[in-house]
Amino acid sequence: IHLVDKVTGVEVSSEGEVSGVHTAGGDTHTADLYVDCTGFKSLLLGQAMGEPIESYGDTLINNKAIALRVPYTDKDSEMEHSTNATALDNGWVWNTPLWSRKGTGYVYSYMFTTPEEAEVEFLEHLRSTGVSDEFLKEAACHHVDISTGFRNNAWVENVVGIGLSHGFIEPLESSGLMLIYENALDMIDVLQSRGFHNIP
Numbered sequence: 001i002h003l004v005d006k007v008t009g010v011e012v013s014s015e016g017e018v019s020g021v022h023t024a025g026g027d028t029h030t031a032d033l034y035v036d037c038t039g040f041k042s043l044l045l046g047q048a049m050g051e052p053i054e055s056y057g058d059t060l061i062n063n064k065a066i067a068l069r070v071p072y073t074d075k076d077s078e079m080e081h082s083t084n085a086t087a088l089d090n091g092w093v094w095n096t097p098l099w100s101r102k103g104t105g106y107v108y109s110y111m112f113t114t115p116e117e118a119e120v121e122f123l124e125h126l127r128s129t130g131v132s133d134e135f136l137k138e139a140a141c142h143h144v145d146i147s148t149g150f151r152n153n154a155w156v157e158n159v160v161g162i163g164l165s166h167g168f169i170e171p172l173e174s175s176g177l178m179l180i181y182e183n184a185l186d187m188i189d190v191l192q193s194r195g196f197h198n199i200p
Contacts, residue, residue, distance in 0.1 A: 036162065065107045078097070079099075082097075
């Protein structure tokens with residue numbers, strides 16, 4: 001069953017396990033195992049279970065990103081076969097060609113520039129690559145705070161953190177995709193070792 005809703009609260013039992021998840025729709029969902037995929041918020045693993053994060057911010061200093069979806073104007077000439085990274089003054093820009101649009105963004109550190117200055121720099125870069133002024137004037141940039149580091153344990157009681165809720169390095173070489181894949185395989189291995197064999 002796929003439910004689309006927003007998590008508004010998490011119940012923790014006296015035994016220290018998650019016993020229910022409250023949603024904006026007014027429901028409480030219960031399960032034997034909870035997989036936390038709530039992103040940087042880490043609502044279950046980080047907040048409800050209190051699992052601490054080991055920060056890498058002293059060495060991985062990029063802690064902000066600006067993301068934007070750019071439509072194709074000429075798909076035949078603009079769609080490329082790979083993701084490109086371009087260095088700018090305060091970080092780097094990714095350009096990921098998708099079937100229906102381009103995904104692009106700017107990763108930088110707030111120690112060297114402000115979000116406003118970074119957005120100006122990012123949009124100027126896009127303009128230099130041929131993105132139209134008309135689009136850029138109305139562009140709705142999405143600013144993201146990045147937390148680099150990992151929670152000490154990915155699995156606490158009946159909660160498993162996968163993806164950003166467990167940790168994040170930086171969007172270099174899509175390391176996050178590899179970590180999600182490896183975490184999922186590890187979770188299946190542990191479940192099977194505990195006698196759960198009918199895992200979809």
